[in-house]
Amino acid sequence: MARAPEFNRTHALEAAMKLFWARGYTATSLPDLLAAMGIARSSFYASFGTKRELFREALELFGDRTLAIIEKDAKRLPATALPRAFFNTTVLEVSKRRAKFGCMLVNTVLELADVDPPLNQLAAQKLSSIENTFAEVFHLAQHSGEMDSTRSPRELACVVMTLNFGLRVQSRTNLPRQALERIIDNSLSMLGLAASPISPQEVHHVV
């Protein structure tokens, strides 16, 4: 005895996420969001609370998806190939338009560090989850002799994350995709992590 339940909430959240991802928190207005989500102002108020709460949900969604990507790759790839695989999926293998968005977590950290510490902390926490995954994988690989042990897993993970951050910044300048590829190649080979490029069918899409 009712109407269609909880319409396309996830769908709407997704749309909101993309907008936040592209424009950041402050520069995205409520009307912009409503238009992108395709819902009325009052529906928005009922389903999500405030703009800030919506952003938190979007951030959480983005973070969990990114984490899922690396965890999936961690199971099926050798540790030395993991950084390259991660860069491939998140930096290169997205549609051209979204590639320019960079990483929503990184964008958030830079935008809200001095503006909204709690949200900044949430983003930072998701990022450190990613770093932890790298560190764990490196740790196992070093114990099994699969990977060189001259540097600690944590330190390696830190450097990989630093590189990742840098690539995300590069993505938001107008750098052509080809240039990004070269940077990835060079960085990884200089770090001694230059596993051969992944074959096309192993590449999957993201977000």
Place this chain on the structure above:
Amino acid sequence: MARAPEFNRTHALEAAMKLFWARGYTATSLPDLLAAMGIARSSFYASFGTKRELFREALELFGDRTLAIIEKDAKRLPATALPRAFFNTTVLEVSKRRAKFGCMLVNTVLELADVDPPLNQLAAQKLSSIENTFAEVFHLAQHSGEMDSTRSPRELACVVMTLNFGLRVQSRTNLPRQALERIIDNSLSMLGLAASPISPQEVHHVV
């Protein structure tokens, strides 16, 4: 036959820059700016035009200062020591509070990429000037045999900039300074650019 001319305009601009640097463009309101600059609303209007124009001036100021740092170091240091010197001055050797601000150019690129393309372009252009300086220095060093020539100067400069970007992002998380030092050490040594740390008296302050 008049009052004191053009008061502390540069002083005011400096204060504005610091605020923009810390909070970004959109999150900094006019009242905030006026309070920090210590001038009245109407004086601001007369001296600078719009908020956007003020931001452009601040961005220009920040960019030129950063460029000055690297150009100065480029003259007095061997090429292989340049990246570390740059990281030292810009990432480590600033007051703790400002270290958390990261780099205003990087912050701007991430914040305004999809919001204000012209301003984004200005920031990107300043960043590429820095990259060019690195590339030129590397080029000369390779020709004089001072530096290993296995990789092209441009590629090297790209990687160094990527690392730089990554460090600036790390700066805005709540990473302790000591951790940043370790990341710098590890990255540079893995890149084969691990010149010994600079002696204290060679370090100078920035901005």
Place this chain on the structure above:
DNA sequence: GCCATACTGGACCAATTGGTTCAGAATTTG
């Protein structure tokens, strides 16, 4: 002293911000 100038402070503006409310249309189930 007087006058020209530089600045202040506050009033004011239209537009936009995020948030709230509610009458009514739409729709699904009984």
Place this chain on the structure above:
DNA sequence: CAAATTCTGAACCAATTGGTCCAGTATGGC
């Protein structure tokens, strides 16, 4: 059909946004 429920559309709010203007005050040189 009727009842229950979800959503819309628009009106409305106070607060804030960036920007404009001007009367008045301070401060110089004559």
